[in-house]
Amino acid sequence: MIPEAEPLLSVQGLRVHYPVRHGWRGKPLAVKAVDGVDLTLHTGQCLGLVGESGCGKSSIAQALLGLVPATEGVIRLDGHEITGNARVPAMALARSAQMVFQDPMSSLNPRQTIREILSGPLRLHGMTDRAEREARVAEMLSLVGMAPEVASRYPHEFSGGQRQRLCIARALILRPKLVICDEPVSALDVSIRAQIINLLLELKDRLGIALLLISHDLGVVEHMSDRIAVMYLGRIVEEGGWREIFTAPAHPYTRALISAIPDPMHRDRAPARLGGEIPSPLSPPEGCAFHPRCPLAMPRCRSGDGPEFTRISADHRARCHLLQTGNPHV
Amino acid sequence: MKAGANLYVGGGIILLIAVLAIFAPLIAPYDPITSANLMYAEEPPGAQFWLGTDEQGRDIFSRMVYGARISLFIGLAVQVMNTAIGVSLGLSAGYIGGWWDEMVQGLTNLMLSIPTIVFALALMAILGPGLLSLLIALGMTDWAYSCRISRAQVLTQKSLNYVQSARTMGFGPLHVMFRELLPNIAGPLIVVATMGVGSAIMAEASLSFLGLGVVPPNPSWGGMLSSAREQLMVAPWVAIFPGLALFAAVLGFNLLGDGLRDLLDPHGKGRK
Amino acid sequence: MTETVLDVRDLAISLCDGPTPVAAVEGVNFSINRGEVFGLVGESGCGKSLCALALAGLLKAPMAISGGQILLEGRDLSTLPPHEMRHLRGNKVSMIFQEPMTALNPLMTVGDQIGEMFVLHRGLTARAARMKAIEALEQVQVSSPERRINAYPHQLSGGMRQRVMIAIALACDPALLIADEPTTALDVTIQAEIVELVLDLCRARGTAVMMISHDLGLVARICNRVAVMYAGQIVEQRSAGDIFTAPAHPYTRGLVDALPRLGRRLERGQERLTEIGGVVPAIRDFPQGCRFAPRCGRVTPECGAAPVSMTDLNKGGRVRCLHHV
Numbered sequence: 001m002i003p004e005a006e007p008l009l010s011v012q013g014l015r016v017h018y019p020v021r022h023g024w025r026g027k028p029l030a031v032k033a034v035d036g037v038d039l040t041l042h043t044g045q046c047l048g049l050v051g052e053s054g055c056g057k058s059s060i061a062q063a064l065l066g067l068v069p070a071t072e073g074v075i076r077l078d079g080h081e082i083t084g085n086a087r088v089p090a091m092a093l094a095r096s097a098q099m100v101f102q103d104p105m106s107s108l109n110p111r112q113t114i115r116e117i118l119s120g121p122l123r124l125h126g127m128t129d130r131a132e133r134e135a136r137v138a139e140m141l142s143l144v145g146m147a148p149e150v151a152s153r154y155p156h157e158f159s160g161g162q163r164q165r166l167c168i169a170r171a172l173i174l175r176p177k178l179v180i181c182d183e184p185v186s187a188l189d190v191s192i193r194a195q196i197i198n199l200l201l202e203l204k205d206r207l208g209i210a211l212l213l214i215s216h217d218l219g220v221v222e223h224m225s226d227r228i229a230v231m232y233l234g235r236i237v238e239e240g241g242w243r244e245i246f247t248a249p250a251h252p253y254t255r256a257l258i259s260a261i262p263d264p265m266h267r268d269r270a271p272a273r274l275g276g277e278i279p280s281p282l283s284p285p286e287g288c289a290f291h292p293r294c295p296l297a298m299p300r301c302r303s304g305d306g307p308e309f310t311r312i313s314a315d316h317r318a319r320c321h322l323l324q325t326g327n328p329h330v
Numbered sequence: 331m332k333a334g335a336n337l338y339v340g341g342g343i344i345l346l347i348a349v350l351a352i353f354a355p356l357i358a359p360y361d362p363i364t365s366a367n368l369m370y371a372e373e374p375p376g377a378q379f380w381l382g383t384d385e386q387g388r389d390i391f392s393r394m395v396y397g398a399r400i401s402l403f404i405g406l407a408v409q410v411m412n413t414a415i416g417v418s419l420g421l422s423a424g425y426i427g428g429w430w431d432e433m434v435q436g437l438t439n440l441m442l443s444i445p446t447i448v449f450a451l452a453l454m455a456i457l458g459p460g461l462l463s464l465l466i467a468l469g470m471t472d473w474a475y476s477c478r479i480s481r482a483q484v485l486t487q488k489s490l491n492y493v494q495s496a497r498t499m500g501f502g503p504l505h506v507m508f509r510e511l512l513p514n515i516a517g518p519l520i521v522v523a524t525m526g527v528g529s530a531i532m533a534e535a536s537l538s539f540l541g542l543g544v545v546p547p548n549p550s551w552g553g554m555l556s557s558a559r560e561q562l563m564v565a566p567w568v569a570i571f572p573g574l575a576l577f578a579a580v581l582g583f584n585l586l587g588d589g590l591r592d593l594l595d596p597h598g599k600g601r602k
Numbered sequence: 603m604t605e606t607v608l609d610v611r612d613l614a615i616s617l618c619d620g621p622t623p624v625a626a627v628e629g630v631n632f633s634i635n636r637g638e639v640f641g642l643v644g645e646s647g648c649g650k651s652l653c654a655l656a657l658a659g660l661l662k663a664p665m666a667i668s669g670g671q672i673l674l675e676g677r678d679l680s681t682l683p684p685h686e687m688r689h690l691r692g693n694k695v696s697m698i699f700q701e702p703m704t705a706l707n708p709l710m711t712v713g714d715q716i717g718e719m720f721v722l723h724r725g726l727t728a729r730a731a732r733m734k735a736i737e738a739l740e741q742v743q744v745s746s747p748e749r750r751i752n753a754y755p756h757q758l759s760g761g762m763r764q765r766v767m768i769a770i771a772l773a774c775d776p777a778l779l780i781a782d783e784p785t786t787a788l789d790v791t792i793q794a795e796i797v798e799l800v801l802d803l804c805r806a807r808g809t810a811v812m813m814i815s816h817d818l819g820l821v822a823r824i825c826n827r828v829a830v831m832y833a834g835q836i837v838e839q840r841s842a843g844d845i846f847t848a849p850a851h852p853y854t855r856g857l858v859d860a861l862p863r864l865g866r867r868l869e870r871g872q873e874r875l876t877e878i879g880g881v882v883p884a885i886r887d888f889p890q891g892c893r894f895a896p897r898c899g900r901v902t903p904e905c906g907a908a909p910v911s912m913t914d915l916n917k918g919g920r921v922r923c924l925h926h927v
Contacts, residue, residue: 191897192878194875222864
C-alpha cells in the first residue's frame with residue numbers, strides 16, 4: 001500500500017516543554033515532556049503511540065489538539081499548519097481533530113443531557129437549524145450503536161461501555177478527520193473492551209478517519225495499529241509497521257516492553273526484567289536516555305546527545321547505537 | 331431525619347419572614363412612620379399594640395413587618411452581589427491560573443484579613459448613609475468565601491475530561507467557565523450564599539444600629555434596636571422584638587444552608 | 603506437601619442496608635496450600651475484592667459476612683472478635699493493594715512503617731525494628747536501603763512504593779498474602795518486576811498467595827490454580843495451565859477470546875474480536891438461574907430456571923454451567 005503524497009498529519013521536530021520553578025527564587029527549569037518528535041499519519045490509518053507513564057505521549061495529544069502550545073516544531077494537520085505564526089483558529093482545529101479520553105466517567109458533563117453534549121458543538125460551529133442538529137445527533141448515536149432516544153438522558157444513567165460509545169459519538173459529531181484515542185479501553189471492564197475496540201476499527205474503515213491510538217497495552221496496540229511509534233522519555237525510539245515492531249523489534253526498550261507482557265500460553269517463559277526506574281524528564285540522563293536501564297548499554301551510550309535514527313528497512317527505524325555498529329545482539 | 335428537619339425549620343422561618351415582608355401593607359395594623367403619636371409612647375404589649383410601641387408611639391409590630399422588607403431585600407441583594415463577584419473572581423482565578431490567580435488570591439486574603447464590617451464602615455464613610463450606599467458597601471465586601479470555594483471547586487473539576495473535551499470542541503473560556511464548570515460547582519456555592527444572607531442581614535442591622543444604614547424614620551431592625559438603646563430599662567420590648575426577629579432571620583438562613591448542604595452533598599442520599 | 607493454609611467454605615457476603623440483606627457474594631469455596639499461588643479473576647463488581655476484604659477482616663458496613671467459614675490454619679476467621687483479627691492481620695494474613703500511595707501513611711518514613719510491624723507483632727525495640735526494616739528493604743531489592751529508610755512515601759516512585767508495601771506485608775512472615783491488583787497502577791516494565799519479586803519471596807518462604815486481578819493473562823501465567831468469578835459466584839476453577847488454553851465456562855471462553863492478546867494478529871489477522879454483549883448485572887439484579895445466562899451465547903431455557911451448581915470436570919477442575927465445553 002503506497003499512501004498518497006500529502007499525509008493527514010505530519011509532525012516535525014515537536015518539542016513541548018513545561019516551565020517549572022522550585023519556590024519563589026528557584027532556577028527556572030523545563031520539563032521536556034516531548035523533545036523532538038516526528039510523526040506522520042495518513043487518512044484511514046491507525047498509528048499506535050506506545051510508552052510508559054511520563055514518556056510524553058499525552059503531551060503530544062494535547063499539542064495536536066491545541067490544548068498546550070508547542071515549544072518548537074511544526075504540526076501540519078489536514079493541510080493547515082497549527083503551530084507557529086500561521087496558527088489555525090481553535091474552531092477550525094476542532095473540526096479537524098477530536099479526542100476520546102481514557103475515563104468515560106469524567107468525560108461527559110454530568111449536568112448536561114446527551115442531546116446538549118452532542119448538539120452544543122454543532123451550534124457553536126454554525127449549525128443553526130434545530131432539525132438538522134437533531135438529525136446529526138441521531139445519526140451519530142446510531143453510528144456508535146446507541147438508540148436515538150437516549151439523547152434526553154443524563155450521563156450517569158449509562159454504564160462505562162455505553163458512556164465510551166457516547167464519548168466516541170461526541171468526538172465524531174463535527175466529522176473530524178483525526179480522532180485521538182488516549183487509552184480508550186483501559187478504564188473499561190475486560191468483557192466490554194472488545195466492543196469498543198471493534199467499534200473504533202469499524203468506524204475507522206467506514207468513515208475513513210485516521211486514529212492516533214495512545215496506549216500502554218501492547219495487546220490493544222498490536223490489534224488496532226497499522227504503524228507503531230514507541231516513545232521513551234520524550235523521544236520516539238522506534239517506529240515502523242506493526243508487523244516489523246512485533247516480529248523484529250530493534251530497540252532494546254521495545255523488546256523489553258514486549259517481553260514484559262505475561263504470556264499465558266507459555267507459562268514457563270518468565271517475562272524479562274528491566275532494572276531501574278523511568279528517569280525524570282526534568283533531568284534526563286546524558287547520552288541515550290535509556291542507557292541506565294539498558295541490558296546492552298556500551299560506553300558510547302552514556303555520553304553525547306543520544307543516537308540518531310538508523311533505518312532498518314524502508315518503513316522501520318530505531319534510535320540505538322547497536323544498530324549502527326552492526327551488533328550481533330540485534 | 332435531622333437533615334430534613336434543618337431544611338424544613340429554616341425554610342419555614344424564611345418563608346414566614348418573606349410572607350410578612352411581601353404582604354406588609356395588608357398585615358401591619360398601623361403605618362410604620364406616620365402613626366407616630368406621643369399619647370401612646372412606650373405602651374407595653376397588649377391587645378391594641380400587639381408588641382407594644384416605641385418612644386414615638388409607633389406600633390412595633392407594624393415597624394417590624396415593614397423592617398422585614400428592608401432586611402430581606404438588603405440581605406438578598408447584597409448576597410447576590412457578593413456571590414456574583416466572588417464566583418466570577420474564583421471561577422476565573424481557578425480556571426485561568428497564573429498571575430490572575432495570584433492577584434485574586436492576594437485580594438481575597440486582604441479581604442479576609444480585614445473584618446467585613448470595618449471595610450463596609452470605611453466605604454459608608456466615603457459614600458455617605460443611605461440604602462444605595464449600604465447595598466454597595468455590603469455587596470462589595472463579603473465575597474471572599476464564595477471566591478475561595480469556587481476557586482477550590484474549579485481546581486478539582488478543571489482536570490476532568492469533560493472540561494478538556496469542551497475545549498477541544500472549540501468552546502471559549504467563558505463558555506467553559508459558566509456553562510460547563512458553574513453548574514457542576516453550584517451545590518456548595520448555594521450553601522455558602524444562603525448562609526451569607528444571614529450575615530448580610532446582620533451587617534445591615536449593625537450599620538443601621540450605628541446610624542449609617544437605613545435613614546430614620548424608615549423602619550429597619552437595626553435602626554429600631556439603635557433607638558431602643560435608651561429605653562432598654564423602661565421599655566425592654568422596644569429592643570427585644572426586633573432583636574428576636576434578627577435572631578430568627580439569621581438562624582433561619584443558617585439552618586436552610588445546613589439543610590441544603592445535606593441535600594446537595596454528593597455523598598448524601600438526597601441526590602438523584 | 604499439601605498443607606492447607608486457607609480453606610474458604612461456602613462463604614457468603616451480603617449487603618445489609620435494606621430491610622432484607624442482599625447477597626453480593628455467595629457459595630465461594632476454595633483452598634490454598636502452603637507455597638501455592640491462587641488466582642481470583644473477575645471484572646469490577648464481581649465480588650473478588652469483597653472476598654479479599656473478608657479474608658483480611660476488613661469488610662466495612664453495610665457489607666458483612668453472612669455465612670460460611672474462613673479457616674486460616676484451622677481457625678475460623680469469620681467468627682473471630684475484632685481485636686483478635688487485628689492481631690492476626692499483618693502477622694498471619696497481610697495484604698497489598700493496587701495503589702501503594704494511598705495504602706502508605708504519607709507522614710511516616712518508610713522505615714518507621716516497616717519497623718512498626720516488628721514492634722507491634724514481634725515486640726522488638728525501635729532500634730532492633732529499624733535494623734529489621736533495613737533487612738526487609740534489602741529483600742525487596744531496594745537499592746541503598748540504609749538511605750531509603752528515611753524517605754517518605756511521596757519521595758519514592760510508584761514501583762518503589764509497591765516494594766515498600768511488599769516489605770511491610772511480608773515483614774512478619776505471614777501464612778497468607780492477599781495481593782489485590784498489585785500491579786494495575788504500575789507501568790508495564792515495572793509490573794513484570796513486581797510480580798516476579800512477590801513470587802520469588804513467597805516461594806522462598808512458603809507463603810500462600812492469593813492474587814486478585816482482572817487480568818486473566820497475568821493470573822494464568824503466574825498462578826498454580828485460578829478461579830474465575832462472575833456476579834458474586836465462582837463460575838470456573840481450574841489449574842492455570844488449562845484455564846487459558848481450554849476454558850470450560852462460556853464466560854471464561856468469552857474473556858479469553860475478547861482479549862486482544864499479543865501475537866494474535868499474526869496468527870489470525872485483524873479479525874473482529876468476539877464481544878460479550880450486555881453488561882455485568884448489579885448486585886440487586888442478579889438473575890435467578892445462571893447469572894451469565896442473559897449474556898451467554900449457549901443459553902437454553904433451563905439455564906434461567908434454577909440456580910446452577912458447580913460440577914466436576916473430567917479433565918480436572920470445577921465449572922458452574924449446564925452446557926460447559
